[in-house]
Amino acid sequence: MSGSSFELKPLLARISTPAILASIVIVIAAIATLRNDIVFERVVTVMFIHLLLVVALQAFMGNSGLGSFGQYAFVLIGAYSSIWFSLSPDQKNLALPDMPQTWWLYEQHTSFLVAAVMGGLTALLVGGLLGIALVRLRGASFTIATFAFLIVIHSVALQWRQVTRGSRTVLGIPQYTTLWDAALWAIVAIVIVYAFKESTIGLKLRASREDEDAASSVGVNVKLMRWMAWSLSVFLSGFGGALWAHFIQQFSPQSFYLKETFLIIAMLVIGGSGSVSGATIGAIAVALSSEGMRQIENWWNLNRQTGTRVGEFLPFQLIGFTEIVIAISMILVLILRPTGIMAGRELRGPRRKSGGSGPKPELAVDGSNPVPEPNL
């Protein structure tokens, strides 16, 4: 795709994908508002924040083809560092009682938006520095290194009581994130990540995903491109962590660990990591269906505990059922349709037939184009 042909494309075709995805988000937000059901509204708000995180992960994984298990390290950093700024000194006495009053950080009290950006920037600072080293790694080594980093950050957060209150829950954070805030930022993330994917950087990075050596040989600075995608992903993850912190209002380092990592990766894999549409659809599909399953779980356990007529036939308490269904669907997707629901394609508006738009190649879960090997 050369620059000139890109400009020839009608504007409509260029913005149709983010426009469709944004309208899906807006429709869901509108339904949640109209239903006026506080539980459903909470579910949808958390879903939009997860959507933002999945899209952030897609920006890196989908374009570079590398897997990251470390995203929640940056969500953690974003969540904690945003409350350093958003809480007043009085509120800090309650939420972070171990922070010394002599610290510069203790005096800070900014608006929520500034605090959320600071959350993103702190994540970017840590992640950017780490990224300089990490972009040298390939394949599974990269994933293991990001996973190791998640554990490093998790155990530091558990111990560094001055800034995190250690393993204890941080309480009393004011709620700033509303349903429509979450929807707005999810849309902003979709637009940014889509623009990134369509940019020259995104294109070069996807070229390196297919064949790193070939991309280097035509002058693509693979490591720099990777670092840029990584940094974008890390910043958005930190920002998402700040949004989440100021919605859920209480959390501990345990809120940012393997279970959460698994959920985001499941959303991306099920939707399809090759496209922003895949990330969006995956987040929505998994979030809504797990809410449905959670209701089944609640119904089951309530009937069983209260010993209703149905309850007598229910042999055991239903715990972990949602996760089991998610894990099984994820394994099935990986086996039967490794490119996910969207298979690397974007949702687009109707287009006039133009030459040269043949079927897109199928991409694997990490976005790579699987080269058929001889039968093993």
Add this chain to the structure above:
Amino acid sequence: MISDVAQYLVTSLSLGGLYALMALGLIIVYGILKLINFAYGELVMVAGYGLLIFGRSPWPWIIVAILSVICAVIAALLMERIAFRPVRHASPTTMLITSFAVSALLQNLALLTISPRPQVPRLPSIFIRNLTFRGIRIDVLDLSGLIVSILALIALTVFLRRTVIGLSLRAAADDFTMTRLMGVRANMVIAAAFAISGFMAGIVALFWIGNARSTTPTIGLEPVLIAFIASVVGGMSSLKGAVVGGYVLGFLTIGLQTWLPQEVNAYRNAVLFGIVIVVLLLRPDGIIRPAYSREAR
């Protein structure tokens, strides 16, 4: 003083031996499939629940232990057949994500079908005793861990060197495509690797749960993390590396526990996993380099 040193040696050798077995179980599969099996820890969990369930029978404990190890082997074989065989051709990242999903699946199955609460299996009473020899006190659990891990290492070495399957396994780890061209069946080799992996996890589980005294759905997390560290530090591409990495980590863990102040020890995991990242970056082949490196990096 001497008794301190002797105790330190026995504890470290015992822990190091178990860590070496854990790392071996991970590496033997990685060497052939390039799959880092995240669900490896859940094999420890399966053996743990085996101890719990068979422990309710009137059979002697050694039978219970053998049955539990067999459970772990069967679980490993099922895992391979159901989840990993269909994604065998995919990239290492895809396989890694698959194993992450398998791990979550098994953990939540245990949560659903057994209990989220810790369960206490029957353990031999000898495990909590200790021997005194010329003023040196040694826990039976440590001593038996030391002996069994060395026996398992010897058994694996003999198996790899003296049997046809062992030879095929070693050949496949070097060059899988070539090995298959020589007429070795891929399914058989991979199944054998998973069976060994399950066996190692089962052996480790006996002592791990002997030490923890209870089984939970998440009991496999720590063993799999340790196996990661030991194998990355020791070198992902050689079995020797896994053993060395395991023993180094064992000595390091006990050493840090004994001599470092409590506040610093709290950061132990952070330091260990920091080391993992540094080793991956600076010495991706680990401290033991393979005889010759196949992959150009």
